[in-house]
Amino acid sequence: MIEQFLPANWQLLAHGERAYAHSHTVANAAQKIASHIAELDANKAYEYGLMHDIGKFYLSKSEIYKHPRIGYELLRNSYPDIATICLTHPFPDFSNYEHILRYSHEDENEARKVFELLGNIEKNIYIELIQFCDKISRMNDYIRWEDKLQWYLETYNLDPDEITNQYSRHLKRIKQKLDTLTNMNVYTLMGI
Numbered sequence: 001m002i003e004q005f006l007p008a009n010w011q012l013l014a015h016g017e018r019a020y021a022h023s024h025t026v027a028n029a030a031q032k033i034a035s036h037i038a039e040l041d042a043n044k045a046y047e048y049g050l051m052h053d054i055g056k057f058y059l060s061k062s063e064i065y066k067h068p069r070i071g072y073e074l075l076r077n078s079y080p081d082i083a084t085i086c087l088t089h090p091f092p093d094f095s096n097y098e099h100i101l102r103y104s105h106e107d108e109n110e111a112r113k114v115f116e117l118l119g120n121i122e123k124n125i126y127i128e129l130i131q132f133c134d135k136i137s138r139m140n141d142y143i144r145w146e147d148k149l150q151w152y153l154e155t156y157n158l159d160p161d162e163i164t165n166q167y168s169r170h171l172k173r174i175k176q177k178l179d180t181l182t183n184m185n186v187y188t189l190m191g192i
């Protein structure tokens with residue numbers, strides 16, 4: 001379904017192909033994990049994974065950090081459930097303004113808008129599933145989120161701080177939840 005929402009010139013974007021491939025990688029993970037959880041619809045999970053980064057295709061690289069909200073605004077009237085996935089996917093803790101601000105490249109105007117919108121959203125298991133699948137997905141393959149975080153910190157020569165630690169606790173909690181719901185280790189399921 002992603003094709004009908006892509007703008008005509010998306011392939012001209014520097015990050016276009018990468019985002020397109022990553023969207024499919026997230027979709028496949030979400031479908032696979034959801035297929036082991038009775039209460040979830042695996043096709044819906046696939047669609048949510050596929051669409052979670054749709055906002056990226058409407059932004060230049062310098063504004064890409066706005067893609068959760070842009071995706072949300074694009075779909076909020078036609079597909080409110082997908083819009084919610086777009087808005088929430090980078091934010092395991094809706095009330096952590098400091099994390100939202102950091103994610104928004106210290107753009108306070110953007111962070112405030114996102115924070116306000118998140119305040120009206122009720123968490124559900126699909127939201128957490130896509131947050132997790134996004135974190136374990138690279139362009140075409142999968143990685144444990146702990147390793148991805150480690151790679152990020154090393155690449156940018158950063159030390160984990162309170163925001164990073166809080167974020168890690170939330171992801172750990174989501175992983176445990178998915179392990180329980182699937183009755184297996186989702187890393188094993190994903191071959192990582």
Ligand SMILES: [Fe+2]
Binds near residue numbers: 052067089090
């Ligand atoms: Fe994203």
